[in-house]
Amino acid sequence: MTVSVENEKVVLRGACTAEEAEALLQHLLTMNEPVVDWRGCDAAHGAVVQLLLNLPPEKLEGPPRGRFLREFVAPALEAAARTRAFLARP
Amino acid sequence: MNEFLEQFVAEGRDLVEQATGDLLGLERNPADSALLDGVFRAFHTLKGGAAIVDFHAMERVVHAAEDALSRIRGGEQILTAETVGDCLSCLDQIVQWFDHIEAHDALPLDAHRAANTLAARFTFAIVAHPEQIGEAVWFSDREDFPQARTSIRYHPEARTFIDGEDPIAAFEKLPGLLRLYLAAPVSDGLADYDSFSCVLQIGALSSASAAEVEAFCAGLRGRYQIEEVLGASSAGLDERAKAILEAQIQLLAERGEGAANRVVSAARVASNVLRAIGRTDDAARVDQARTSGDDDSDHLTRLLRSVIEGEAAAPAPSAALEAARVVRVDVDRIESLVKLTGELTVARNAIDHVAKLLRDPATQRDATSLLGQQATDLSRLVDRLQKSVLALRVVPMRQVFQRFPRLVREMAAALEKPTRLEMEGEATEADKAVVEVLFEPLLHVLRNALDHGVEPSADRIAAGKPALATIALRAAREGDRVVVEVQDDGRGVELDRVRRVAAERGIVAADALGAMGDEDVMDLIFAPGFSTAEQISAVSGRGVGMDVVRSAIEKLGGRVRLHSQPKQGTLVRFELPFTVMMTQIMTIEVGGQAFGIPLESVIETVRVPRKKIAGIGAARAFVLRDRTVPILALAEELGVSAAKSSAPEATILVLSINGAVAALEVDGLGERIDVMLKPLDGLLAGTPGVSGTTLLGDGRVLIVLEPAGLMR
Numbered sequence: 001m002t003v004s005v006e007n008e009k010v011v012l013r014g015a016c017t018a019e020e021a022e023a024l025l026q027h028l029l030t031m032n033e034p035v036v037d038w039r040g041c042d043a044a045h046g047a048v049v050q051l052l053l054n055l056p057p058e059k060l061e062g063p064p065r066g067r068f069l070r071e072f073v074a075p076a077l078e079a080a081a082r083t084r085a086f087l088a089r090p
Numbered sequence: 091m092n093e094f095l096e097q098f099v100a101e102g103r104d105l106v107e108q109a110t111g112d113l114l115g116l117e118r119n120p121a122d123s124a125l126l127d128g129v130f131r132a133f134h135t136l137k138g139g140a141a142i143v144d145f146h147a148m149e150r151v152v153h154a155a156e157d158a159l160s161r162i163r164g165g166e167q168i169l170t171a172e173t174v175g176d177c178l179s180c181l182d183q184i185v186q187w188f189d190h191i192e193a194h195d196a197l198p199l200d201a202h203r204a205a206n207t208l209a210a211r212f213t214f215a216i217v218a219h220p221e222q223i224g225e226a227v228w229f230s231d232r233e234d235f236p237q238a239r240t241s242i243r244y245h246p247e248a249r250t251f252i253d254g255e256d257p258i259a260a261f262e263k264l265p266g267l268l269r270l271y272l273a274a275p276v277s278d279g280l281a282d283y284d285s286f287s288c289v290l291q292i293g294a295l296s297s298a299s300a301a302e303v304e305a306f307c308a309g310l311r312g313r314y315q316i317e318e319v320l321g322a323s324s325a326g327l328d329e330r331a332k333a334i335l336e337a338q339i340q341l342l343a344e345r346g347e348g349a350a351n352r353v354v355s356a357a358r359v360a361s362n363v364l365r366a367i368g369r370t371d372d373a374a375r376v377d378q379a380r381t382s383g384d385d386d387s388d389h390l391t392r393l394l395r396s397v398i399e400g401e402a403a404a405p406a407p408s409a410a411l412e413a414a415r416v417v418r419v420d421v422d423r424i425e426s427l428v429k430l431t432g433e434l435t436v437a438r439n440a441i442d443h444v445a446k447l448l449r450d451p452a453t454q455r456d457a458t459s460l461l462g463q464q465a466t467d468l469s470r471l472v473d474r475l476q477k478s479v480l481a482l483r484v485v486p487m488r489q490v491f492q493r494f495p496r497l498v499r500e501m502a503a504a505l506e507k508p509t510r511l512e513m514e515g516e517a518t519e520a521d522k523a524v525v526e527v528l529f530e531p532l533l534h535v536l537r538n539a540l541d542h543g544v545e546p547s548a549d550r551i552a553a554g555k556p557a558l559a560t561i562a563l564r565a566a567r568e569g570d571r572v573v574v575e576v577q578d579d580g581r582g583v584e585l586d587r588v589r590r591v592a593a594e595r596g597i598v599a600a601d602a603l604g605a606m607g608d609e610d611v612m613d614l615i616f617a618p619g620f621s622t623a624e625q626i627s628a629v630s631g632r633g634v635g636m637d638v639v640r641s642a643i644e645k646l647g648g649r650v651r652l653h654s655q656p657k658q659g660t661l662v663r664f665e666l667p668f669t670v671m672m673t674q675i676m677t678i679e680v681g682g683q684a685f686g687i688p689l690e691s692v693i694e695t696v697r698v699p700r701k702k703i704a705g706i707g708a709a710r711a712f713v714l715r716d717r718t719v720p721i722l723a724l725a726e727e728l729g730v731s732a733a734k735s736s737a738p739e740a741t742i743l744v745l746s747i748n749g750a751v752a753a754l755e756v757d758g759l760g761e762r763i764d765v766m767l768k769p770l771d772g773l774l775a776g777t778p779g780v781s782g783t784t785l786l787g788d789g790r791v792l793i794v795l796e797p798a799g800l801m802r
Contacts, residue, residue, distance in 0.1 A: 018251050021285040029280055046258040047251045050290050051283070053274045068262045072270040079231075080272050083366060 002041075003027070009061070012038040012048070021047035028055075035059050042066040049073055057081040095195065098139045099188045105132045106181045106188075107488065107516075110495050113181075114511075117174045117499075126169070129177065130159045136184065145197050146304075147205035148187055154209035155180045157313075171503075176211045178496040183208055185492050202300065206317050228271040228293040228330070229319075235268045237297040238319045246312040250288040255311065257292055264306055266298035295319065331363050335394050342387040342394075353387050354380060360394055372397050419482050427478050430471065437468050483523065487565040487574070488516040490528045494563060498536055507544045508558045511536075515565035520572040524646055524666050528574065531639040531650075535576045535662045536561065538636070543580030543660050553657065555579065567668070574664040583654035585611050595619055612652055613749060616640040640748075644798065647673065647688070673767045675784070675794055677760030678743065681730030684760060686784065686794035693746050695759055697739040712742070712753070719744065721753045727779070727800055745797045752801055767794055 002014045003023045010027045028034045028051070036055060038044070041064040044052075052060060057078055063070045109132035116125045133156040140149040155177050161167040183204055190198050232238050242264070246257040261270060271293030296303050300318050307314045338356040357380035364373035376397075379390050441464055447457035491513055502509040544550075544559040551557055562577045585608055592614045593600045603611070614620055618637040636650075643650045648666035675686035696714065703712045703721060710721045721742065725731065743754045765784035770777055779799035786792050 018254070018256070021251075025280060025283055025285045043259070045251075046246075046256045046288065046290060047285055049258050049272065050274055050288065051280075051285060053272060053290075054280060054283070068259075072261070072267065073258065073272070076270040076272040080274075083273075 005031075008035070010034055010036045011040065012036065012044065012064075013040040015043040016041060016045060016048045018045040018047040021045065021051050024048060024051055033059075035061065037061040038064045038069075040065055041069060044069060044073070049077070052077055053080055055081075092195075095143055095191065098143050099191055102136060102139060102184065102188055103488070103492070105136050106185055107492060108132050109136075110178065110181055110492070113174050113177050114495055114499065116169065117171060118510075120169050123163075126159070126163060130156065130163060133159060133177075145187075145191075145201075147197055147201040148184060150202075151180055151183065151205045151208045154212040158212040173212075175496075175500070175503075176208075178499065179211070180208055182493055182496050189489075203318070206315060210315050228273070229295065231269070232295055232319055235295050235297075237266075238268055238295040239266075240296045240298060240300050240303045241317045241319050242292075242294045242296065242303055242307065242314060244292045244294075244307070244310060244312060244314040246288050246290055246292070246310070248287050248289070250311060251286055253311075257288065257290060257310070257312070260310065261292060261294055264294055264296055264298075265302045266296040267294060268297055269295040331367050332398055334363050335360055335398050339391050339394050342391045349387060353390055356387075356394075357390055360390075360397075364397070369397070423478065423481055427475075427482075430475050430478060434471055434475070437464065437471055440464050440467070480521065483521050484519045485522045485525050486516060487518045487520060487525060487528075487572075490525050490532065491516045491563060491565070493529070494532070494536060497533065498540065498561065501537060501540050502544075502559075505540055505544075507540060507546060509540060509544055510558055510560050512560060512562045513564070514562065518565035518567055518572060520565075520666065520668055524572065524648075524668075527642060527646055528664070528666075531642045531664070532563070532574065532576065534636070534639050536563070539576055539578040539580065539660065539662075543578040543582070545581050549581075568665075570668050572666045572668055574666065575661060577659060577661040579659040582656040582658055582660055583612060583615065583652070584656065588612065588614055592617070592620065610749070612654060615652060616650065616748075647690075673765055673784075673794070674762060675765055675767075675792075676743075676762050677792065678724070678754075678756040679758035679760060680724045680728060680756050682757075683730060684786070684790070684792055685724075685728075686765070686792050687743065687745075687754075687797065688781065688794065689762060691745045691747060691797045693744045693751065696742050696744060698742050699739055700737075703740060714744065714751075714753075717751065719751050719753045721755055722801065723755045724800075725755075725757070747798045747801055752797075754797070754800070765792070765794070 002012060002016050003020045004011050004013070005027055008031070010024060010031070012024075016024075024036075028036075034055075036052065036059060038052075038060065039062060043066050044064070060077065062074050064074060109129050112125045112128040112132070116122060116129065119125065133152050137149055137152040137156055140146075140152055158167065158173060159177070162169050162173070167173075187197055187201065190196075228243070229241050232241070244257065246255075250257050258270075258272070261267060273291040273293075274289050298306075300316055303316050307316060338360050341352055341356050344352065357376050361373045361376040361380070364376060375393060376390070379393055441461075444457050444461050444464060447453040447460065494513070495511055498509060498511040539561050544561070545553065545555075547557040550559065560579050562575070564573075564575045564577070566573050588611050589603055592598050592611070593603055597614060597617045597620055598606070616636045616639070618635065620635055620637070636652075640650050643664055643666065646666055648664055651663045651665075652660065653663070654660040674689040676689050676692055677684050677686055679685075698712050703710050710723075711718050712721060713719070721740075740755050741757065741759060743756055743759075745752055745754060767782040767784055770780060770782055774780075779796055780793055781796035781799075782794050784792050784794060
């Protein structure tokens, strides 16, 4: 199991596959103010990353362990979140 | 050009023509699936051809258009006027590329840039919607990556996840990956989120070349766009940002209710975009325009326009400016030249024979008559040779007409005057030099027809005309001339207004105006400084008038006339020589020198007793059949010393210049000859009063004068 809930947080570990996006979605839907910890994540499928795009940056605990995720995907998620926050301002 | 390429271009031009016709038909009747099929097939065939001849940029553009058309056929997308416009722009670009290919055997070096911009119109159709802004701000930090050479935008297919592919992980293998960008449409909460549907938009900056990146992207499923990154110093507005700003300008241009709201909303979007890409100064100016409280959409439009245009990169050298130096020649025409060469050889041998006969006193008599016959044969052959050579430079009018359907459509849309362009006689041939020069004058006349001729729809309906205006563009061969006409069914030229404007602008003295006939008044439209447009509009009226049209046509040895029926429309008629090379001239003598005058401007030659020439102020004139004709002494005009005017009669050349009659006094008249006129070039190019030079039989250079220039 690479997607699990521990201490009120969704924890991503190892390589998260496309199928696990659905599990992650269910957790995000059922939890109040969900927080995702992906520090132990080595790889995440695009379907998982797409879902993470919907998360405010402060709800995502990183950086992830995988080099590609850390160097490229995480900064892209941050920049996207900044843009979204910027556009959402009154 | 190799045979393959030649065939590709020839077939391509036909396909473009067919597709243009179908697209325009489709715009009138969007439900006509046969037309849609026709357009699709044309694009499909063009794409295949471009792939075979390895024109990748062209292939990419056509492919993008074909995809869009295919989505429309499949009902996934609806056909909008915008898509029709984009397809027409695409065809227009292809025609320009064809011209370039004919001249250089290859696409222009910057073709991929144009291709990207065009392809993006289909692939990344802009919706001025906040969701799209996420993508608009990508690459704004590219200055942090000085080694960046290429940018990529990629929209994977929605079923990518289901098919077990990972579009993001794929980018790990992108050569030279420097930076990744991600976006997805913003959703309100996750209640409706579908984790199996891929809505990702992925961007990347790479240090690899466009070619390497292209090779990588070829393995991707979905739509992608590759662009070369401009140097940091010339980094302009991102295309996305620019497109969104353009969309705001369009929004502002809409009329009707809610103008104030549109200004507020356009300003907010524009300011957001500008801030997001770090252009805070510009954003502040936009905010100011918004908060100043006035709903002046023009002000904001100008502001946005300046932001966009301030960024316009140095204009790329226009392919249209490089006159094509290559002509495609039909093989039959070359065959006929080869045959002629054979006949000329025979004629030369016959002359050798005559020369032999001449050496023998016994056969000299026969030789003389034979020589006469040979001369006749030879002159017939030279005549044919001349015609054949001129025919090599002949091209169909289609080459210049082809671009007008789109341009007229765009102008009509800009002016909100629905108009149909009917073209006739595109196959009419004329000298390449003539056809090439026609584009600008015709564009100008078409613009005028739309702007000043065609009435707004409401006025047309009130006048009992169909709301849809018709402009006809026709070409036909008439004898040794080619006639091109532009006819509209608009309001016609109002002579009273022409009179008023001519008087206001001091083109003709008010009292002279009263004496002028209607036709002469109509002709004033061609006078320098005349423009009836009461306000400068976006389409015409940029200060270039019909005088420029007339001078361009006259330079070719042609004529322009304008006929107009009040309330029924205007006809502008260009009469052009079939070829610009052959000119009939008359030689004249002044101050011991010979000059040529184009015969077509000579009405007659007369001898006038000197006492019949009256001085009027500093000028002179004489009466010819109850008409006063002004006389210019050519010697004075040219600054050569005149022969002693002791003769009791003056030799006068009566000329027609733009419909007016004037006379030139010369010392003597020569002969009429057909010459190949060579235009002046180098330092002498554009010398007023001289249209060119030609060589006389005895080797002297003859300067051929241009009467209109002399009289100015």
